[in-house]
Amino acid sequence: MISQFFVLSQRGDNIVFRDYRGEVPKGSAEIFFRKVKFWKEDGEEEAPPVFNVDGVNYFHVKVVGLLFVATTRVNVSPSLVLELLQRIARVIKDYLGVLNEDSLRKNFVLVYELLDEVIDFGYVQTTSTELLKSYVFNEPLVVDAARLQPLSPAAIFMQGTKRMPGTAVTKSVVANEPGGRKREEIFVDIIEKISVTFSSSGYILTSEIDGTIQMKSYLSGNPEIRLALNEDLSIGRDYRSSFGSGSVILDDCNFHESVRLDNFDLDRTLTLVPPDGEFPVMNYRMTQEFKPPFRINTLIEEAGALKAEVILKVSAEFPSSITANTIIVQMPLPKYTTRVNFELEPGALGQTTDFKEANRRLEWGLKKIVGGSEHTLRAKLTFSQELHGNITKEAGPVSMTFTIPMYNASRLQVKYLQIAKKSSTYNPYRWVRYVTQANSYVARI
8 A cells, every 4th residue: 555646747846746544744745856856875876766764665657757656654565556656657648648747737636536546545446547437527638739849759650651740649538639529540559678788799698678569549439459460470488499580489478458369379360349548458578589779889998098088889780761769878987087078970960978977977869870870989088097907897888778660679560450340431540650669778898
């Protein structure tokens, strides 16, 4: 059980606050924000998702810049509370369409009504958007999505040559459009988070994909849907030796409770009646070898007693028709580094460099990288003392974060999305997108 739930803005403003049990002091939100903002323990820059202050356990997740926080004095499962916070954020987004500070403030009556149904006296009742529709009757006040900053460049849906902006999924699942009509459409996201570790010589030491097929339905009447995946899809490690290199082999997977698997073994189709709101149709994990989207090469050379030069090269190994966004490359430097001078390649656009003195870290940001291209950064380091031993042992490893729309490393694909027809003229919009993100992308030096 939890005692309190609150949502804070990036400035620490209390947007939503609900005290369920009265066991934790009222000033807990202020205590939490000060602790998170000025976190200095264990040499870490950011506060962990769970910590304790004066006998109060604080749990928090960050969702689109907002801090969703729960407190309790009792010993509860951290993973349970963190999952609850993520689900509360998802339910609120389902109802409001847009999740940000403005939409929360405009719809605070609806948000408090949702919280009272989701949690009762600190105990979770339900986090299903479908079930909550029977108890929650306030209509959301829709925020104009056109004024919103896009959360990520991956918020663009594509189908062939058609593009639909990310505002397509900023609709509430309960509110009708102007005129009282609902636009019939369904969105399917294949989101993959990849973890790769490269050795100092460039070989892949470990590689793993954590993927999910997310669905958000705006179809009236909840028609039955058939979703077909690759016919050569195999599940389980036993298939590795018997199938060729072209097949997709997942280590394991699980499905949403609404999915029926009657024909899955025969033709790899999933049948389901989608509930309201956003939900994961399927989660999967893959450790089969795959081609990593980026290669990172690092060279460190001593340039005198108190100087050294670092050369970082990032190579994009995906087709030129695809563009990666919001790339950040980081590299810890020796603790006696005092100054760093950066040198970008000629004509470099949309790139930023920074030396974080507090934790001696080099940071290189690239707005976008087109497939097949290479980018290089040179950094001249100045030290406060003479080098002792090998500099490569005191620097690195290099880590990288990125988002690649319309690309998936596993080659898992949605072959078709079939919707049961209610009439001959019924033809809802279908939108499918692929997004690949870095989970832990590390290259040793």
